[in-house]
Amino acid sequence: MEGLMTLWASTGIANFHYQQLIMIAVGFGLLYLAIAKKFEPLLLLPIGFGAVLTNIPVAGFSDPGGLLYYVYHIGIDTGVFPLLIFMGVGAMTDFGALIANPKMLLLGAAAQTGIFATLFGAILLNLIPGFEFTLADASAIAIIGGADGPTAIFLASRLAPDLLGAIAVAAYSYMALVPIIQPPIMKALTNKEERKIVMEQLRPVSQREKIIFPLMVLVISLLLLPEATPLVGMFCLGNLMRECGVVDRLSKTAQNELINIVTIALGLAVGSKLSAEAFLTVETLGILALGAVAFGIGTACGVLMAKLMCKLSGGKINPLIGAAGVSAVPMAARVVNKVGLEANPHNFLLMHAMGPNVAGVLGSAVAAGILLALVSP
Amino acid sequence: MEGLMTLWASTGIANFHYQQLIMIAVGFGLLYLAIAKKFEPLLLLPIGFGAVLTNIPVAGFSDPGGLLYYVYHIGIDTGVFPLLIFMGVGAMTDFGALIANPKMLLLGAAAQTGIFATLFGAILLNLIPGFEFTLADASAIAIIGGADGPTAIFLASRLAPDLLGAIAVAAYSYMALVPIIQPPIMKALTNKEERKIVMEQLRPVSQREKIIFPLMVLVISLLLLPEATPLVGMFCLGNLMRECGVVDRLSKTAQNELINIVTIALGLAVGSKLSAEAFLTVETLGILALGAVAFGIGTACGVLMAKLMCKLSGGKINPLIGAAGVSAVPMAARVVNKVGLEANPHNFLLMHAMGPNVAGVLGSAVAAGILLALVSP
Amino acid sequence: MEGLMTLWASTGIANFHYQQLIMIAVGFGLLYLAIAKKFEPLLLLPIGFGAVLTNIPVAGFSDPGGLLYYVYHIGIDTGVFPLLIFMGVGAMTDFGALIANPKMLLLGAAAQTGIFATLFGAILLNLIPGFEFTLADASAIAIIGGADGPTAIFLASRLAPDLLGAIAVAAYSYMALVPIIQPPIMKALTNKEERKIVMEQLRPVSQREKIIFPLMVLVISLLLLPEATPLVGMFCLGNLMRECGVVDRLSKTAQNELINIVTIALGLAVGSKLSAEAFLTVETLGILALGAVAFGIGTACGVLMAKLMCKLSGGKINPLIGAAGVSAVPMAARVVNKVGLEANPHNFLLMHAMGPNVAGVLGSAVAAGILLALVSP
Amino acid sequence: MENNLGALLFEAANLLLIGMGVVFIFLTILIFLIKLMSSLVGKNAPTPAAPVATPNINRNTGKSAQDKKVVAAISAAVHQYRQDNK
Amino acid sequence: MENNLGALLFEAANLLLIGMGVVFIFLTILIFLIKLMSSLVGKNAPTPAAPVATPNINRNTGKSAQDKKVVAAISAAVHQYRQDNK
Amino acid sequence: MENNLGALLFEAANLLLIGMGVVFIFLTILIFLIKLMSSLVGKNAPTPAAPVATPNINRNTGKSAQDKKVVAAISAAVHQYRQDNK
Numbered sequence A, B, C: 001m002e003g004l005m006t007l008w009a010s011t012g013i014a015n016f017h018y019q020q021l022i023m024i025a026v027g028f029g030l031l032y033l034a035i036a037k038k039f040e041p042l043l044l045l046p047i048g049f050g051a052v053l054t055n056i057p058v059a060g061f062s063d064p065g066g067l068l069y070y071v072y073h074i075g076i077d078t079g080v081f082p083l084l085i086f087m088g089v090g091a092m093t094d095f096g097a098l099i100a101n102p103k104m105l106l107l108g109a110a111a112q113t114g115i116f117a118t119l120f121g122a123i124l125l126n127l128i129p130g131f132e133f134t135l136a137d138a139s140a141i142a143i144i145g146g147a148d149g150p151t152a153i154f155l156a157s158r159l160a161p162d163l164l165g166a167i168a169v170a171a172y173s174y175m176a177l178v179p180i181i182q183p184p185i186m187k188a189l190t191n192k193e194e195r196k197i198v199m200e201q202l203r204p205v206s207q208r209e210k211i212i213f214p215l216m217v218l219v220i221s222l223l224l225l226p227e228a229t230p231l232v233g234m235f236c237l238g239n240l241m242r243e244c245g246v247v248d249r250l251s252k253t254a255q256n257e258l259i260n261i262v263t264i265a266l267g268l269a270v271g272s273k274l275s276a277e278a279f280l281t282v283e284t285l286g287i288l289a290l291g292a293v294a295f296g297i298g299t300a301c302g303v304l305m306a307k308l309m310c311k312l313s314g315g316k317i318n319p320l321i322g323a324a325g326v327s328a329v330p331m332a333a334r335v336v337n338k339v340g341l342e343a344n345p346h347n348f349l350l351m352h353a354m355g356p357n358v359a360g361v362l363g364s365a366v367a368a369g370i371l372l373a374l375v376s377p
Numbered sequence D, E, F: 001m002e003n004n005l006g007a008l009l010f011e012a013a014n015l016l017l018i019g020m021g022v023v024f025i026f027l028t029i030l031i032f033l034i035k036l037m038s039s040l041v042g043k044n045a046p047t048p049a050a051p052v053a054t055p056n057i058n059r060n061t062g063k064s065a066q067d068k069k070v071v072a073a074i075s076a077a078v079h080q081y082r083q084d085n086k
């Protein structure tokens, strides 16, 4: 009978705190969003599963010696996993559209306003009792506006590890919600004539330009903003492997097996930060609200900058493509294409939106570098 | 000449103890079984090779700083490798046959009797001078009856690391020997009429059922037996990735490159536990004997339970499929099919045996969870 | 303004030492060689990129907590990465040509003279002020003559970690330069008649011979030279997986995804040793000079041994194939083929040169084992 | 030792009872939940979009595209032949 | 607290100005460098050897090899038919 | 220093002799073992079941299946044509 008591004492039922049950429900909610709603399933499925596992009592997944403990400390504490993901994303990214039309970089820059503006929001939330965001916290939250998952995870792991779970979930959720968040803002800031603008076809880009591009980005980055080089550098390495044509087998592995393995592990590790103590706080609500604000401001500033460029270029630029500057590759570019088609069924903006879209990835990596340089945890 | 002496002093010839030579011979024996006899070659080949390497004097493969030392401590001491293998196996497993006919789970349950009955055998061996199995040792040995390699390695790494090498070798060897061990037991416990029984074709199973299944298993497991969630949870994660249809690239990697990499490393690490001190003991003989007993009892109990279900169902269930309940996927199911065909050349039992077969994997993971909860090392 | 000052203080421009700029230029030089000149791009591209990253001020890639710090300490300090590469190379190597004509092993042996002769050169350099090579340094430098990247990295990580960057760069550069270094030596030591010799076609080799071969090499190695078994053993494991026919999925992974992942990481880690302090020394010039000497002597001794065998066999052996004994698989064999075709357009030596070529890999692994056994760091 | 053996055997008996009990309870609950689940979602749900089938479908498309080519080539050949034989 | 808030807001304003400034400077420099680079290497360089195209090319080769086979098979069939009908 | 150099050179000479000796002994033993092994298993053993060949075989099967299809399609076309021309 003693054994029976020991066993009962070790069941989940006898050990659950209600907060853990809530967090397991949150985990299942993320799984639902990933599977049924197809919200960034590659990340949200392992994150949701990790959230369930980490909240199981007795099993100790995130205690020293547990699986998620190892995965988190090896992969996220060190920053290795987000950097490997960034290398893989670099190996998957084609900068052709941006090299053909480099002015698009301005749109990728403008959309980063969402990040820095959100800093104020995070600090002002401290006026509400219960919120006590430091500048480091505010910076980690604001990077959600960069619409780039690995950048957000990397910065949060450096500046606000306790908020990492909520920040990652917010970042990926809003990236999945781009088709819902962006169109109203895009339509509010543009008129139908602007949305109808058809852009000139892009010139083809030579392989040599594509090879030199990542090296050039690396050089500017190491001269101006070395703090950004972990992110920018690994991204450029991936892109160089893709374009140089002499290491195709490495590039293929970086884009497939390596990024897949790291994605599973990264997702589980992020999920392991969705513990009840860290997530069931009023701060999580603040993070979710601020993330939406950051996305909105970023989209708006991108569109407004594109409107300005439209004016200055004599109407050659469709202002919609500014929305793609937040990154969220390739979702935001697809949304631009869709809204453009609604206004003019012959207006295919996808390739033109890819320029600001990949520019947004660089822009938010640069923004992250600035925050790393100026804000200490 | 001094150099020559140093070199001679560092040759294998000058440093071998005869036990190391015996263990190297054991390693080559395992390689022979893997390559020439096709005994579970994916595991026994790296295990055999690891056994050779670890017993080379001077080279220090398993000393601090040696390759196998790192692999063992990173992968098995932490439990990470067996769990990753379990995720991959989950991603390879189709539960369709079990969902279509859930009663088959009873066969997977009955076959676990082999595990718990073997506990007595292990303890009774202590009557023979030279044997001193603790309850933890006995539990780690008994899990061989679960016929599931990663489960056995995981439990042994937790309860009896010193016996891990012998236990893993016994587990994989007996899994490979299923076509020899099981048929006599199956035939002894059934008559020809029973073996001739043709079963109804299984209904098709919807994708939604297959998606919900692993989540349901996870929920029961975390409520009833959290100690089993490392094994069961990773298995369910793999299976969910397989079935959900939105993360095919992760599922493909988990089933292929990731499990392959981990298999090589796991095999070498297990092999590194086949040192002379740990393996050349009378206990190894006991482990081999007990493993055979566990397999036999598990098979017999599975068949007897299937006979009972046959009676209760009015002869709709072929008792042979009970033998598949020990798991050893998919070997045991194939053996059932073969023995069934011998009795009735039109009787294809393979799909019906897959149900108890995958049920046996769950059953032994649950049994392992119980042993982890109730037995301390 | 304070922020602006902080940012300025953190720019690369404000922090660069001129040596770092030189090393970044060296990194770009390696990238140029890899991409534009196709010099062993699989390794030199990540090495060059790692050299750039490690010399970025402020970013701290190679400081504790930095990405390259982890990669180096996990993969090279432990010796794990070169050993995994060796396993992958083993899985890619076909020993058929060598088994068909085992005398070719003598050519692989003769070419190792380059290694041991270079020891004198390294020590004599100590006569020049500024050089202070220990015997361990000299051994690590001399192994460049083995023309085998992972062997050189493994030995250097054991005997002279400070010189690792320069040694690896020299080894891979000279392997890429084989088509330029070897032909003059080959032509100087042979006459046109000798180069015209057509060799007998090789007999087909059975699968069983190919399976037994790596096991045989392993046995000789563990008996005679256990210090060589880390390298030789992992090589044999890869080759056994390739040939045994029962673990094709493991062999495929070892040859592709696993070796690709490790290659990226190994390259970056080697690059991280190209810091200004370690590389911008007169010793680097010495290493580059000695590497070329080692290659030259190895080639010459291989050709001379082949000439001797040609004489003894009554002119059945083309002396050119001796040059392939330095390894540099498969570049050296291709060079032999090309020089042979120049002398006789119907003389295809490629298959005959593969024998000494793979023999050279074994030969330099054995030489590395001897140096590990007799020289302490 | 003998005493110890008795204690160990008692513990083993305990483990056998509790263990097999929990295994059966666990898997029996699972049986009922699967049945419940299947009755809730299974019957209404569409048959699985069989992921394995996808490549087959593609391959079939490939084949049928090929078939069309074959048919087109044959039509052309036969047409040509008719022309020639006129 | 209020005081602290003011300080934080001031720092945030600082970050906004510097941050957006650096982002724009960084990306504007990149614009000029891309233009410079394209004018130096882009126009003269051959169009990319489109790595993605390679498999397509192979596939086309495959197809045309297949087409040839089809044509050969048809020629044979038509030839046979002619023989038969003579 | 000079003294030290002499010692180092002596050690290097030692290494050269022992090293090349062991390399040659090692590889010479291997030569004899390979010959022994080949004489024991090589001559009787079947030629390798060339793993690389398997995909080719499959591809051939694919091709021949395709060929059969082509032939079938042609037979049908020719048959149809005969019918038409009757």
Ligand code: NA
Residues within 6 Å of the ligand: A145, A146, A147, A148, A325, A326, A327, A328, A360, A361, A362, A363, A364, A365
């Ligand atoms: Na962005």
Ligand code: NA
Residues within 6 Å of the ligand: B145, B146, B147, B148, B325, B326, B327, B328, B360, B361, B362, B363, B364, B365
């Ligand atoms: Na089982």
Ligand code: NA
Residues within 6 Å of the ligand: C145, C146, C147, C148, C325, C326, C327, C328, C360, C361, C362, C363, C364, C365
């Ligand atoms: Na060599």
